[in-house]
Structures are given as C-alpha cells and as structure tokens.
Amino acid sequence: MHAWLLAPDNFTPPARTPWGGTAIVNHYKRDLGLDPATRVGESWELSAGPEFPSRVAGTDLTLADLAARDPAHLLGDEAPRGCTSLLVKLLDAADNLSVQIHPADDYAGLAPDECGKPESWYVLDAMPGCGLYLGLADGATPDLMREALRSGGDVSALLAFVPVAPGDFFVVDAGTAHAIGRGVTLVEPQVVRAGRKGVTYRYWDWNRRYDVRGNPSPDGVSRALHVEHALAVTDWQRPRGEQFLREARVRAGSADVSAPLGVRPLCGPTTEALFSRDLDVARLAGRGALALPAHGRLRALTVVRGAVEVRGSGGVVTVSGGRTAVIAARADVTVASEGVHAILSSVAAI
Numbered sequence: 001m002h003a004w005l006l007a008p009d010n011f012t013p014p015a016r017t018p019w020g021g022t023a024i025v026n027h028y029k030r031d032l033g034l035d036p037a038t039r040v041g042e043s044w045e046l047s048a049g050p051e052f053p054s055r056v057a058g059t060d061l062t063l064a065d066l067a068a069r070d071p072a073h074l075l076g077d078e079a080p081r082g083c084t085s086l087l088v089k090l091l092d093a094a095d096n097l098s099v100q101i102h103p104a105d106d107y108a109g110l111a112p113d114e115c116g117k118p119e120s121w122y123v124l125d126a127m128p129g130c131g132l133y134l135g136l137a138d139g140a141t142p143d144l145m146r147e148a149l150r151s152g153g154d155v156s157a158l159l160a161f162v163p164v165a166p167g168d169f170f171v172v173d174a175g176t177a178h179a180i181g182r183g184v185t186l187v188e189p190q191v192v193r194a195g196r197k198g199v200t201y202r203y204w205d206w207n208r209r210y211d212v213r214g215n216p217s218p219d220g221v222s223r224a225l226h227v228e229h230a231l232a233v234t235d236w237q238r239p240r241g242e243q244f245l246r247e248a249r250v251r252a253g254s255a256d257v258s259a260p261l262g263v264r265p266l267c268g269p270t271t272e273a274l275f276s277r278d279l280d281v282a283r284l285a286g287r288g289a290l291a292l293p294a295h296g297r298l299r300a301l302t303v304v305r306g307a308v309e310v311r312g313s314g315g316v317v318t319v320s321g322g323r324t325a326v327i328a329a330r331a332d333v334t335v336a337s338e339g340v341h342a343i344l345s346s347v348a349a350i
Contacts, residue, residue, distance in 0.1 A: 002312030002331035003301075004066065005057040006324050008032060010044045012052060017041025018214035021094030023125070023185050028090060028304070028322040039094070045324035046088040046300040046345075049192060054326075063326065067298075076296045076329025078347065081194040085347050088300045088324065089188040097180045098223065099133065099155055099203040103233040104174040110199060116174045117198035118278040119190035120267060122343055123168040124304060130183030131163040135176055135244045142231060145203075149227050155204040160240065167252040169266045169281070171274045175235030176248075177203060187302055189345035191278045201226035201233065250274050252283060257306055257339035261286035269348045282344045284308070289336040292327070297346040299327040306340035 009032060014020060020041025025034045029043065044052040047063065054063040064083050071079040078084050102117045103110060110116075121132070133156055140158040148155050159177055164184060172178050180186070192198035202225050209220040238244065250266055250273050266281045267274040284290075284301070301310065307320040312333040319325045319342075327333060 001314035001328070002333050003310040003314070003317040003325050003327045005317055005319060006046060006063070006326060007055045007057050008043075008323050010047065010052055010054055011040045012042040012044065013214075014039050014041070015212065015214035018210050018216070019093055019095040019097055019182075021092040023092040024090060031320070031322065041092060043090040044087070045090055045302050046086060046326060048083040048194065049087070073330045074326075074328045075298055076294075077349070078194070078297055078329070083194045084298045085191050085194045086298065086300060086345060087190050087192050087198070088302055088345050089190070090302070091180065091188050092185045093180045093182055095182045096133075096206055098205040099159065099177060099179045100200050101177045101203060101230050101233055102172075102174050103199055103201065103229070105193070107233055109229055109232065113196055114199050115193040115196040117190055117192055117200060118174060118276070119172045119188055120276065120279050120281055121170045121172065121180070122187040122189075122266065122281070122283070123164045123166055123184060124187060125166055125185040126164045127183030129163065131161055131181050132170070132184065133159040133177075133179040133181060134162050134170065134172070134248070135160045135178070135238070136236070136240055138240055142234075142236060146231065149204060152207055160244070162245065162249070165251070167254050169250045169252055169274070171248055171267050171276050171279070173248075175233055175238065177230075177234060187304070187343050189279055189281050189300070189343070191347055201230040203227065203230045248274070255283060255285035255305070255341040257285060257287065257341050259286040261288040261290045261335070261337060261340070263290070263344065276348060278348050280346045280348045284335065284340060284342040284344055287337055287339045289334055292333050292335055294330050294332050295327070295346060296329055296349065298329050300345045301325045301327055301342055302345070303340060303342040306337055308335050308337040308340040308342060310335055
C-alpha cells in the first residue's frame, strides 16, 4: 500500500481541553453526525504515541502497528526510530489557551524519556480581531514576568499579540512563549521524538479555575503551572516585533481551490519559505492532478476542504474534508482533485 486513511474521531476529552469549541464537530467533522453542541478542542489527526494513537480507519490497527509491519516503506529515514515523530492536530479555541512554552531537547530539566515539542500553526479560520499571543512584547523582562506571575497580574500584556487571517502560518520554536487566542481554528503539525514524551511548560492560565468536567467554576481548581521551568527555557534574547514575525510567519493567504493543483512550501530545513530544522510543511491547493514523488519520510495529508484521490501502487485512497491520510515515505503517488485545500506535513530531513 501507498496510503492509509486514518480514523476521523480521535478527540481529546473536554476536561483536558476546556477551551475547546464546536467548530470541529460542526464544520470539519460534520459527516460524523455528532451532537452539534459537542465541544472538541483537539482532534489528533495523526499520532503514533501511546496517549491518543491514530488508528487506520475501519480497523483496530494503530499507526505504530502499521509502522511495525514494514518500517522501511512507511517510515523511510525514520525507520531506525521505530515510528514517526510527527504529530498533527486540528485545534479549535473557543477561549484563550494557557500561555505555554516548550524546551529544547537539550534542556537539563528534562527527564531521559522527555523531549521538547517544536510546532507550527496553519490558520484555518479566525473571528474578526482574534489572533495569537506569540513571543515577547517589547520591554518584557524576566523580572517583570516573574512579578506578574507572583501577583496574579496580566501576563498577556508581556506577550506580543498577533492578529491572524486564514492562510497565515507560524513556526513556534523552543523557547517561544505562546498562546492560541479565542476564536482561532488551525492545523498544528508538531514533533514529539519517537519513544519520548513531549513537554509543555505552562506559564499562566488567565487565573481560571475549572470543575472536574472542565467547565469554568469559581469553586474549581487551577491547572498546574510550571513557572520556574518556563522562565528558565524562555529565549529572552530572540528578536521581537516585526523582526520576530519575519522569522516566524508567512502569510500564504486564502487557498484558491479553483487554481491549477499545486504545492506551496510553508516551512522546512531548506525551503524558500520559513526555516525549520524540525518540520517540513506545505499547502496543497487547487484542481487537477499532480505527482508527489517519494519523500523519504512519512507524510500526513490533512484535507481541510474538498476531497483528493491519492493514487499509487495500492490503488486509490480518497481523502475528504476533515480527514487525514498517511502516505508512505517510499511511495511515489499522484494526487488528483476537483478542488482541494489540504496540508502536507512531515518531520524535516533526518
């Protein structure tokens, strides 16, 4: 086989993502026929880890099981690791996420089975005026941050707020404080090293409290914070303002599904778009047919709108909106569509 369709309902529970909204169920996963009031913060579209493992559609076969059958074919350059380090999520924020930060893999505070979690964001939709808290504001210092955290102040005032539009893409490197703002829906390709646990340190959670079901409640409890680790891994020397955005953002604009089918690189280790040593992400959009030669690493094809046929030695795999397929690293395929908007993701070259 050259491609496998993954199960579409790999959702995290609401108590884990209390900020989740209803856009995933009502727009991207509406074919599942779920209650339109169902809140889903995250759909783990492709996951090889044990926490929320992806399964091949219509089977009990996990992605890790599939990789074990023929690692060289499915994983390519990642075969020595035993599975892919790629993790792809569909995320809907009806409320602000907590302010977070990820360490680099060499951070001394990590346990032997832990790693960082470099990530990227491709914006699908955003309500007017909504955006991301990304990077530090001018004038933010360790002392000011520590005092705001100690006093219960507004930590978001020490972060840069970036309004967004569909088609905006961001690379979020280790050491960058960030929070996805309310009203934003996005695809989130990221890397969690195979066999390890990706670490997120939570700076601040807007002084919120929650009950056991994840609902806001003044009588509830706060989520755990990791202030000392968060401060320790923050890159206080990184450029800010427009210089930061030149390094971290590309504005691809809305996808034109009526144009000739094409692939636009968004980030990668050698791409003409944003530099990333960890991720290789591109947008597939338009109509027609296009050859995708073997890539060397497993790829996730996450379809946002329309449908696409992935043709190869194993026949045809059709991926419709709200679905994700995995394409084998060693497979030469052709993709064909009458109009599609999709994201192609893989880890960067090994």
